[in-house]
Amino acid sequence: MSERRPGEIPEATVARLAVYLRVLTGLVDASTVIVSSEELAAIAGVNSAKLRKDLSYLGSIGTRGVGYDVTLLREKIASSLGLTQRRTCVLVGVGNLGHALAGYPGFSSRGFTFVGYFDVDPGRVGDPIADSKISDISELESVVEANGVSIGVIATPAEAAQTVCDRLVDAGVTSILNFAPSVLAVPDNVDVRKVDLAAELQILSFHEHRKSRGPGDGLVESVG
Amino acid sequence: MSERRPGEIPEATVARLAVYLRVLTGLVDASTVIVSSEELAAIAGVNSAKLRKDLSYLGSIGTRGVGYDVTLLREKIASSLGLTQRRTCVLVGVGNLGHALAGYPGFSSRGFTFVGYFDVDPGRVGDPIADSKISDISELESVVEANGVSIGVIATPAEAAQTVCDRLVDAGVTSILNFAPSVLAVPDNVDVRKVDLAAELQILSFHEHRKSRGPGDGLVESVG
DNA sequence: AACCGCTTGTGAACGTAAGAACAAAGTCGA
DNA sequence: TCGACTTTGTTCTTACGTTCACAAGCGGTT
Numbered sequence: 001m002s003e004r005r006p007g008e009i010p011e012a013t014v015a016r017l018a019v020y021l022r023v024l025t026g027l028v029d030a031s032t033v034i035v036s037s038e039e040l041a042a043i044a045g046v047n048s049a050k051l052r053k054d055l056s057y058l059g060s061i062g063t064r065g066v067g068y069d070v071t072l073l074r075e076k077i078a079s080s081l082g083l084t085q086r087r088t089c090v091l092v093g094v095g096n097l098g099h100a101l102a103g104y105p106g107f108s109s110r111g112f113t114f115v116g117y118f119d120v121d122p123g124r125v126g127d128p129i130a131d132s133k134i135s136d137i138s139e140l141e142s143v144v145e146a147n148g149v150s151i152g153v154i155a156t157p158a159e160a161a162q163t164v165c166d167r168l169v170d171a172g173v174t175s176i177l178n179f180a181p182s183v184l185a186v187p188d189n190v191d192v193r194k195v196d197l198a199a200e201l202q203i204l205s206f207h208e209h210r211k212s213r214g215p216g217d218g219l220v221e222s223v224g
Numbered sequence: 225m226s227e228r229r230p231g232e233i234p235e236a237t238v239a240r241l242a243v244y245l246r247v248l249t250g251l252v253d254a255s256t257v258i259v260s261s262e263e264l265a266a267i268a269g270v271n272s273a274k275l276r277k278d279l280s281y282l283g284s285i286g287t288r289g290v291g292y293d294v295t296l297l298r299e300k301i302a303s304s305l306g307l308t309q310r311r312t313c314v315l316v317g318v319g320n321l322g323h324a325l326a327g328y329p330g331f332s333s334r335g336f337t338f339v340g341y342f343d344v345d346p347g348r349v350g351d352p353i354a355d356s357k358i359s360d361i362s363e364l365e366s367v368v369e370a371n372g373v374s375i376g377v378i379a380t381p382a383e384a385a386q387t388v389c390d391r392l393v394d395a396g397v398t399s400i401l402n403f404a405p406s407v408l409a410v411p412d413n414v415d416v417r418k419v420d421l422a423a424e425l426q427i428l429s430f431h432e433h434r435k436s437r438g439p440g441d442g443l444v445e446s447v448g
Numbered sequence: 449a450a451c452c453g454c455t456t457g458t459g460a461a462c463g464t465a466a467g468a469a470c471a472a473a474g475t476c477g478a
Numbered sequence: 479t480c481g482a483c484t485t486t487g488t489t490c491t492t493a494c495g496t497t498c499a500c501a502a503g504c505g506g507t508t
Contacts, residue, residue, distance in 0.1 A: 018422070049497055193427060271467065273467055289476090291485070
């Protein structure tokens with residue numbers, strides 16, 4: 001039992017592959033040719049055994065006694081993540097955060113092309129954004145369908161997120177990155193990842209709280 | 225074995241508590257008084273057994289046969305996350321993303337007070353930002369120490385992140401939220417959470433790739 | 449060609465998390 | 479006051495993820 005089909009990569013591993021990819025790109029830029037799992041793991045901030053196991057899901061890439069060919073490994077990871085083809089995306093909700101995302105250099109440099117930026121606010125429509133212009137939300141479906149967009153990024157207020165999500169899914173989008181603080185309901189074939197900024201701070205707050213109580217005593221506070 | 229000390233809440237649970245908290249705040253606004261684990265789980269998008277187990281770490285809060293008192297539960301979660309006291313934060317790196325974060329309403333409304341916004345660029349210093357002004361990075365330490373800042377948010381380019389991180393830690397910050405695409409090295413007593421925007425898209429890309437190959441065949445691509 | 453040292457790839461042990469199922473404990477109605 | 483009904487809190491099972499430890503395999507050296 002628990003035989004993993006070839007090509008089946010665990011979720012936790014996928015998330016780390018993206019990190020390894022970034023680190024490897026840095027190594028390529030530094031003209032590094034070979035890297036050992038120990039070195040790579042140290043840079044990526046993980047255990048070297050974990051790194052080797054992660055990479056083993058992609059096949060036998062390294063050379064025993066030597067290490068990994070940096071360029072080859074980077075290509076293997078990129079191909080596993082499906083980054084050999086550019087992917088088209090749309091962004092919905094162009095407030096502060098939406099603007100920041102549109103200007104984020106990491107997206108286009110990593111193979112993601114934004115083919116549309118949408119907002120409901122007529123006052124914003126037509127405004128320039130990242131060498132393009134903000135479009136009215138009514139054009140969402142036609143742009144998605146015309147460009148075969150597979151990824152939608154939602155940066156609207158929480159109230160609008162589910163409606164936008166439904167429209168994206170109906171238009172054919174099968175992956176969604178959600179920055180709105182709300183839980184999205186989607187069909188099974190659609191993947192959602194959420195980035196919850198306030199939640200991140202709250203999680204840190206929890207750890208601060210725990211530290212300030214001192215580790216080891218759990219029942220300090222009187223609830224009365 | 226594996227007895228968990230009272231007050232020891234699993235990481236996975238902590239992350240979800242923040243979600244429950246947000247949902248509960250919505251219910252309070254809607255004047256809901258009582259909610260069952262089934263209802264709450266549905267809204268939060270989780271399994272109801274998981275939700276009950278999560279809440280059980282906070283003690284026995286619900287009433288069998290009835291459900292949970294919405295207000296009480298919200299207070300319990302807030303207190304567990306250490307949100308009963310306001311926490312002071314600083315933001316370093318005021319580019320596009322930094323501005324968006326500074327303007328994000330979810331932070332101050334949830335008990336986080338930003339007492340400083342810093343940047344290295346002299347051209348930006350003094351610019352207004354979120355009813356405050358951008359300060360020069362040289363003032364970082366004094367502001368952190370004067371305000372007992374516990375949380376630092378890094379929104380600088382990748383190259384600057386580790387240096388900024390070191391300075392924050394030296395000044396006494398014990399929790400860091402990192403938006404820069406880089407791995408931060410910190411002492412054991414410091415918590416780091418990272419938000420890697422490009423990685424999020426890459427993870428979605430992986431799932432798109434997997435879907436397009438069709439589920440079930442793992443060895444389609446010829447490697448030669 | 450045979451050996452030695454190094455690093456990978458992996459099997460097995462451990463720990464954490466998720467989900468099903470049920471006993472405990474409360475409310476409400478008669 | 480008693481019993482039926484509802485929903486929590488928890489136990490147990492299964493799955494997933496991490497880490498250790500080492501055999502397998504490769505390059506360099508003699």
